Amino acid sequence: MGIKKNFLFLCVIVLAPELLAKECRYTATVWNAKLKKVVDQITVVKDFSALSRHEKGPFGCTPCESDQIDLNLPFHPPVKICRHIASKIERVLIQAHEEGYPIKKIIAYRPGLSKGPLDQHGNRTELSNHSFGTAIDINPENNGLYGNCKVWNSTCILLKDGKRVLEHPLTLKKNSPLVLMMREIGMKWGGEIKGNQKDFMHFSHSGY
Template sequence: MKRTAAIAFAVIASVACGAAKPAAVPTPSPTPTSTSTTSTSPAPTATPSPSPSAPPEFTAAVARVSRDQLPYSWRPGCPVSYRDLRLVTLTYWGFDNRPHTGELVVRKNVTDDIRKAFKKLYDRRWPIRRMKLVDAYKASDFDSIEADNTSAFNCRRVDNSPNWSNHAYGEAIDINPRENPYVTASGGTSHANARKFTKRPLQGKGVINPGDRVVKIFSQVGWEWGGYFSGDKDYQHFSKGGG
């Protein structure tokens, strides 16, 4: 009986201990924060327009001339030896508003003048039609002018004269001869494609006028302009010291 009572007491005590243990309190879930359903797109970034590529820098390379490079423009008996001439390969600004590479043959003592003058023309984007050696036209001054070709050395004499032209010394240049023709005192020219360019002053691409930038640029290196000749005018012509 005592044993039964003891067992019953132990059971009651066990139940009482279990009832005294506090019940687990659930941890409250965090209150969800409401978010806006409207999304904000980033502001569009303006794409910069590509800048036009810069034109190449002016270059002027000077080299010796071989006899084979001047098959028509030089011959024995010319007032200078071909050994005294130099080939200048330089950059010029074309009538198409793009840079080009041309060639001039000049006397070696004026190569610095050429580089200085044509660099200034190029930097100002002053246009030149074309620039080939006169040998491309078999040294025909008339054909070179008809093609509006800018050229320098050509072993030839002054028209209707026994005297050598300054071109025969490599110390003269004809620039854009169509736009800047040789004009007689009576106002005539021997090239039909140049007749509308015989008056000065005259506005137009590649035209040279009294006192303009081209005349001043060549004057700065000691070259004179044929447009200042008395009587006949040679608007295309520049020469070292004149003549």
């Protein structure tokens, strides 16, 4: 009897990580485009094999918590980011920081339905690049999100985070070493995207 019990116990221990690894779990905010705010939060728990096309992001990353790991930086508290890009992002951030661009604040993994078509309530229905841990915001206090900003000039309107002052040492520009290094690892800068918005803190595979 005792041996049987122990055997069962062992089986559970051996199999449990395998079972857990197949489960995808994430909690995402829901952005309402009409109200221009987060109106809801959804938690998704499903098998990895049941992930939809929209739950598969760039670099083989998913919104699943188990696909996210901590960025290990000596100058910043741990931040979750997709495990497939973590080491190259880490390298770039450490290099930029050591070469004189202080990295004060980072936001990376942050699941949210803030893209794509609207449902009948005006809610967005697709996951942003931050949802996959494949977008990273750097020093938002000095690199805000601007609208009415096809090209950078005085008519651009600050929508979120800090004002962009060109002379400030934390302001990111086209030729900033950090922007150049990010580009080298396949991360485009939100300050160079087409359209009316410029997201100066933001980096992702597409810039969006």
